[in-house]
Amino acid sequence: xxxxxxxxxxxxxxxxxxxxxxxxxxxxxxxxxxxxxxxxxxxxxxxxxxxxxxxxxxxxxxxxxxxxxxxxxxxxxxxxxxxxxxxxxxxxxxxxxxxxxxxxxxxxxxxxxxxxxxxxxxxxxxxxxxxxxxxxxxxxxxxxxxxxxxxxxxxxxxxxxxxxxxxxxxxxxxxxxxxxxxxxxxxxxxxxxxxxxxxxxxxxxxxxxxxxxxxxxxxxxxxxxxxxxxxxxxxxxxxxxxxxxxxxxxxxxxxxxxxxxxxxxxxxxxxxxxxxxxxxxxxxxxxxxxxxxxxxxxxxxxxxxxxxxxxxxxxxxxxxxxxxxxxxxxxxxxxxxxxxxxxxxxxxxxxxxxxxxxxxxxxxxxxxxxxxxxxxxxxxxxxxxxxxxxxxxxxxxxxxxxxxxxxxxxxxxxxxxxxxxxxxxxxxxxxxxxxxxxxxxxxxxxxxxxxxxxxxxxxxxxxxxxxxxxxxxxxxxxxxxxxxxxxxxxxxxxxxxxxxxxxxxxxxxxxxxxxxxxxxxxxxxxxxxxxxxxxxxxxxxxxxxxxxxxxxxxxxxxxxxxxxxxxxxxxxxxxxxxxxxxxxxxxxxxxxxxxxxxxxxxxxxxxxxxxxxxxxxxxxxxxxxxxxxxxxxxxxxxxxxxxxxxxxxxxxxxxxxxxxxxxxxxxxxxxxxxxxxxxxxxxxxxxxxxxxxxxxxxxxxxxxxxxxxxxxxxxxxxxxxxxxxxxxxxxxxxxxxxxxxxxxxxxxxxxxxxxxxxxxxxxxxxxxxxxxxxxxxxxxxxxxxxxxxxxxxxxxxxxxxxxxxxxxxxxxxxxxxxxxxxxxxxxxxxxxxxxxxxxxxxxxxxxxxxxxxxxxxxxxxxxxxxxxxxxxxxxxxxxx
Numbered sequence: 001x002x003x004x005x006x007x008x009x010x011x012x013x014x015x016x017x018x019x020x021x022x023x024x025x026x027x028x029x030x031x032x033x034x035x036x037x038x039x040x041x042x043x044x045x046x047x048x049x050x051x052x053x054x055x056x057x058x059x060x061x062x063x064x065x066x067x068x069x070x071x072x073x074x075x076x077x078x079x080x081x082x083x084x085x086x087x088x089x090x091x092x093x094x095x096x097x098x099x100x101x102x103x104x105x106x107x108x109x110x111x112x113x114x115x116x117x118x119x120x121x122x123x124x125x126x127x128x129x130x131x132x133x134x135x136x137x138x139x140x141x142x143x144x145x146x147x148x149x150x151x152x153x154x155x156x157x158x159x160x161x162x163x164x165x166x167x168x169x170x171x172x173x174x175x176x177x178x179x180x181x182x183x184x185x186x187x188x189x190x191x192x193x194x195x196x197x198x199x200x201x202x203x204x205x206x207x208x209x210x211x212x213x214x215x216x217x218x219x220x221x222x223x224x225x226x227x228x229x230x231x232x233x234x235x236x237x238x239x240x241x242x243x244x245x246x247x248x249x250x251x252x253x254x255x256x257x258x259x260x261x262x263x264x265x266x267x268x269x270x271x272x273x274x275x276x277x278x279x280x281x282x283x284x285x286x287x288x289x290x291x292x293x294x295x296x297x298x299x300x301x302x303x304x305x306x307x308x309x310x311x312x313x314x315x316x317x318x319x320x321x322x323x324x325x326x327x328x329x330x331x332x333x334x335x336x337x338x339x340x341x342x343x344x345x346x347x348x349x350x351x352x353x354x355x356x357x358x359x360x361x362x363x364x365x366x367x368x369x370x371x372x373x374x375x376x377x378x379x380x381x382x383x384x385x386x387x388x389x390x391x392x393x394x395x396x397x398x399x400x401x402x403x404x405x406x407x408x409x410x411x412x413x414x415x416x417x418x419x420x421x422x423x424x425x426x427x428x429x430x431x432x433x434x435x436x437x438x439x440x441x442x443x444x445x446x447x448x449x450x451x452x453x454x455x456x457x458x459x460x461x462x463x464x465x466x467x468x469x470x471x472x473x474x475x476x477x478x479x480x481x482x483x484x485x486x487x488x489x490x491x492x493x494x495x496x497x498x499x500x501x502x503x504x505x506x507x508x509x510x511x512x513x514x515x516x517x518x519x520x521x522x523x524x525x526x527x528x529x530x531x532x533x534x535x536x537x538x539x540x541x542x543x544x545x546x547x548x549x550x551x552x553x554x555x556x557x558x559x560x561x562x563x564x565x566x567x568x569x570x571x572x573x574x575x576x577x578x579x580x581x582x583x584x585x586x587x588x589x590x591x592x593x594x595x596x597x598x599x600x601x602x603x604x605x606x607x608x609x610x611x612x613x614x615x616x617x618x619x620x621x622x623x624x625x626x627x628x629x630x631x632x633x634x635x636x637x638x639x640x641x642x643x644x645x646x647x648x649x650x651x652x653x654x655x656x657x658x659x660x661x662x663x664x665x666x667x668x669x670x671x672x673x674x675x676x677x678x679x680x681x682x683x684x685x686x687x688x689x690x691x692x693x694x695x696x697x698x699x700x701x702x703x704x705x706x707x708x709x710x711x712x713x714x715x716x717x718x719x720x721x722x723x724x725x726x727x728x729x730x731x732x733x734x735x736x737x738x739x740x741x742x743x744x745x746x747x748x749x750x751x752x753x754x755x756x757x758x759x760x761x762x763x764x765x766x767x768x769x770x771x772x773x774x775x776x777x778x779x780x781x782x783x784x785x786x787x788x789x790x791x792x793x794x795x796x797x798x799x800x801x802x803x804x805x806x807x808x809x810x811x812x813x814x815x816x817x818x819x820x821x822x823x824x825x826x827x828x829x830x831x832x833x834x835x836x837x838x839x840x841x842x843x844x845x846x847x848x849x850x851x852x853x854x855x856x857x858x859x860x861x862x863x864x865x866x867x868x869x870x871x872x873x874x875x876x877x878x879x880x
Contacts, residue, residue: 013080013482015049017069022086024077025069030055032102036078036085037479037488040456041179042170045109047078047087053094053101067103076107080482081442086110086184110184114140114166122160122168126610128152129176129191130624136168137189145188148196149564151176152624153592155609157232157408175407179457194457198474203453205489206463210438212486214462216469217433224427225251226402229420231410237417243288244295244379247402248420250428251281254399277395284387295378302371309364310647316357317644318540323350403427432473434462434491440480442487454478454489462491529612529650531584531640540645541579543637545653546571546586552660555633557668560624561815563833565668568621569633571656582639586613588620589634589655598664599632601655630665632657693719702833711838783878791817793868796845797857805876808855810848813871820865822848822855830864 013036015028032050039045055064076087087107095102117140124132129151133144156175160168169189173180178191205211228247229237236246251273258270258278270278326347333340380386388396405423410416441447454460456478462471471491479488531537548554548571557565569588574581590609591599601608613620625631634655643649658664693703693712701714712719783803791797808828810820821840822828828848829840845859855876858864865872 013078015079016077017066018075018077020073020075022075022077025074026066028066028076030064032483034482035479036080036482037477038456040474040476042173043477044112045085045087047076047085047107047109048105050095050102050104053103070103070105075110076105080480084185088112109182110187111142111166111182111189114142114169115164117165119160119163119165119168122158124158126155126612127158128155128609128622128624129172129178132156132158132172133169133189133191136165136172140165142187142189145181145183145186145190147191147564147624148178148193149624149626150193151178151191152564152622153590153607153609153626153629155611157411159408197457198459200459200461200472201453203450203458204461204463205436205438210441211462211464212437212439214437214464214467214469215435216462216464216467216471218430219433220430222427222431223253223429224401224403224424225249225253226400227420227424227427228402228404229416229423230404230406231413231416232408233411235411235413235416237413237420240296240413240417243382243384244375245384248417248424249400250424251396251399253429255281273399274395277392280388280392281396284384287387288382291378291382295375295382298371298375298378302368302375305364305368305371309361309368312357312361312364314540314646316354316361319350319354319357323347323354326350432471432492434469434471434473436462436489436491437486438489440485440487442480443485460491529585529587529638529640533582533584533615536582536584536639537642538645539579539582539639539641540651542651543583543639543653544574544580545656546573546635546637548572548635548656548658550659552658552662554658554660555663555666557627557666559627559669563627564624565627566621566623567625567631567633567666567668568619569635569658570619571635572618573637583615583637584640585615585638586617586620587611587636587638587652588613589636590622591632592625592629593632593665594629596630596665596667598657601632601634625668627668628670630667632665633663702838704838784876786873786875788871788873791857791863791866791868791870791872793863794866795857795861795863796859797866798851798854799857799874800854801876802853803876803878804852805850805855806879807877808848808850809875810857810865811873812865812867813873814867816870817864817867817872820848820858822850825850828858 013031013034015031015034017025017028019025028049028051030052032052034049035047037046051066051070052064053067054061055066056062070089070092072089072092074089076089078085078087087109089105090108090112091106093104093106095104119136122135124135127135130144130147133147137143154176158172158175160171163171169180172178173191176191177194179194179197181190181192181197182188183190226247226249230246237248238244238246241248254272255270255278257268258273258275259267260279260282261267264279266275269275273281326343330340330343330347333343385393405420407416407419410419442451454475456475458475459472460475462469462473473491475489476492477488477490481488548569554571555567555569557567559565567590571586573583573586588611589601590611591601591607593599609622611620611622620635634657636655637653639651641649641651645651658666694701694714703712703714703719714720785801785803789799806823808820808822810822812819818830820828820830826849827842827844827846829842830847832839832841845856846862846864848858848865849856855874857866
């Protein structure tokens with residue numbers, strides 16, 4: 001995210017040349033026509049400039065030494081308006097003219113180097129964002145920065161070939177609906193939700209404020225009213241679409257502002273459609289909404305019947321095999337002259353079972369035929385042709401604009417239908433495409449209050465009354481010409497501003513999504529699972545389920561520095577030669593929710609994570625998950641089989657879950673323990689613990705000084721002291737050794753101490769301290785001690801003291817542990833970050849305790865305050 005800070009000094013652009021390893025070669029002083037274009041999302045930034053072929057050195061005109069240093073793929077470091085961005089030289093053009101010989105340089109931002117690295121083949125069935133991006137950036141100088149933990153709950157399939165790492169990275173963002181943010185200084189890529197970046201900060205651009213010129217175009221070719229949707233393996237939305245069609249319609253743009261009352265009297269007319277066509281569309285929508293549930297029930301019944309039919313046919317196949325075996329045995333017995341009466345009796349039983357199974361199959365097939373007939377009848381009732389006359393169809397055809405949309409990562413009809421509706425909603429009006437020239441108010445100190453409101457990805461409002469333009473849209477590009485006084489701005493992907501009345505009217509223009517119970521998992525099992533043992537492919541016995549411990553020890557988690565957690569589940573499985581234990585592996589499912597309620601797998605499959613585990617493993621880990629969500633985790637065994645055993649070529653056990661209350665669902669932690677050098681976004685706040693205060697913080701950054709524990713919050717304009725620090729300071733102000741008795745605190749308008757007025761501690765009322773008689777009850781000064789030790793990895797380590805402490809603080813010199821604050825014998829606390837700031841968590845012996853002339857580290861297996869080979873600094877206080 002690129003934001004101009006309000007405290008930035010106004011400076012012209014500064015360029016320097018460096019080798020590909022960022023080793024500086026020279027400053028580029030004489031720059032002509034420098035222009036920077038900053039792009040939001042999946043586009044690189046661009047830089048262009050020229051330098052003269054000759055320059056003046058000590059009054060003498062010579063060849064510009066920078067000309068010979070400039071080489072393709074060298075780097076340009078740009079500094080402007082408090083920003084630092086690295087670029088790669090991609091094109092160099094030497095130009096001759098009668099006025100001046102120049103070298104023109106075109107550059108792209110540093111992430112462009114990823115486009116040089118090919119991705120020949122990448123195929124994965126189930127990866128979250130952290131996992132796939134880590135794979136993508138492997139063997140490059142780039143690393144993963146911040147990732148919104150909600151992206152790590154989702155899993156997507158990838159089948160990529162003949163591309164490059166940059167394009168692959170952009171396609172990953174597209175699959176997860178993530179916005180990439182590249183830091184060319186640290187060479188990290190972070191991933192945000194669009195809603196976290198695109199916020200309206202109140203900036204309005206109009207002729208009275210900054211606007212010089214504007215082009216607002218409506219491109220009718222981009223308008224879509226009918227969308228065909230397909231997912232993985234060609235699945236469609238027929239089963240969840242009330243019309244039963246593979247497409248959805250939305251004629252809202254052309255219907256508006258048509259409105260009618262209950263008696264079908266027209267209140268307002270459409271700007272495009274005749275009244276009879278508007279009536280027909282709304283009548284059709286009402287019919288679909290009313291009959292949609294009936295259509296869904298029929299589809300559900302048919303799905304259940306077809307599943308039962310498959311089971312019966314598999315059972316019949318096994319019975320037919322058994323009949324054939326008995327016939328073979330009878331023939332063998334006849335030839336040997338043996339008695340065949342018992343075998344014939346067994347054969348009669350099996351043949352009777354076969355006849356009964358065929359009768360069941362006939363009954364199910366008859367039921368399916370009846371359901372199919374009912375579906376066909378209802379489809380005919382809901383068909384487009386039966387609800388629109390030939391004349392109305394001709395009229396409506398003028399307003400049908402069709403396109404196809406697919407997402408091969410979606411295998412669930414519900415998710416596909418929901419995403420298709422969102423896609424159509426983004427296309428059912430002509431897209432916003434506005435280009436502006438505005439005053440470069442970054443050069444105006446009087447306008448610094450608006451500097452941070454014109455950031456890439458922000459939502460801005462554009463108003464031009466004469467052109468009837470009133471739009472809130474995303475700022476997608478900023479072009480700064482440093483030799484001109486204006487800035488080029490591109491606004492895209494937004495919506496025309498609608499009144500509440502307009503929004504209400506348009507809700508009746510669409511059909512409603514129906515509720516569905518179709519939960520058959522759309523998974524291509526031959527790609528999801530691995531067949532480790534082809535010798536068991538003929539075993540038709542259902543696998544036995546895994547065993548999960550019921551004592552609350554099956555699920556554990558690890559807290560990461562960025563506030564996310566890695567959750568691990570363990571299970572057991574019987575080692576036996578029985579067919580039911582002869583498996584190929586395990587499928588592990590995870591579902592996250594904000595609600596503390598047990599989840600039933602199969603309810604909302606689009607929100608379920610799926611991980612494949614080899615048959616000899618008994619553990620699985622899900623990485624980078626939000627820490628404050630409730631997780632339901634299930635495990636099932638599977639066996640790959642031949643197609644004649646099962647149509648899906650896989651047999652699955654029941655999904656088992658932990659039955660311990662603390663693990664079903666499982667809440668890792670409602671808050672995050674702050675680690676030694678935590679730097680990341682937690683609950684909407686960025687927490688950074690460094691010795692130097694950040695120079696370019698984002699709004700919402702919390703900085704913790706590791707030396708004083710002083711905490712400050714950056715509100716977008718200034719740093720605000722938000723908590724008291726250590727016992728040696730107050731809000732970061734250290735106590736004076738000579739004047740503190742006479743210090744008068746000075747508070748600002750918020751009541752925060754921002755300074756002090758100090759007197760002379762050696763004189764009071766013009767008299768020395770020796771002139772005053774000391775009272776007998778003057779308290780003994782408090783005791784203080786400090787020291788260091790290295791942890792040995794044992795619980796309840798005792799650290800001796802020369803006095804009995806009232807307060808002890810233990811600080812690790814590592815990210816592996818948290819800072820402890822211990823104030824009594826019952827237990828200590830650790831720092832945590834919540835949405836309201838810094839606070840404490842704990843209150844028991846696992847966070848340490850005080851004792852007589854000693855203090856004790858954490859008592860449990862976490863060994864807080866005494867982790868192996870971690871160095872600690874401790875401070876102990878006694879207030880007499």
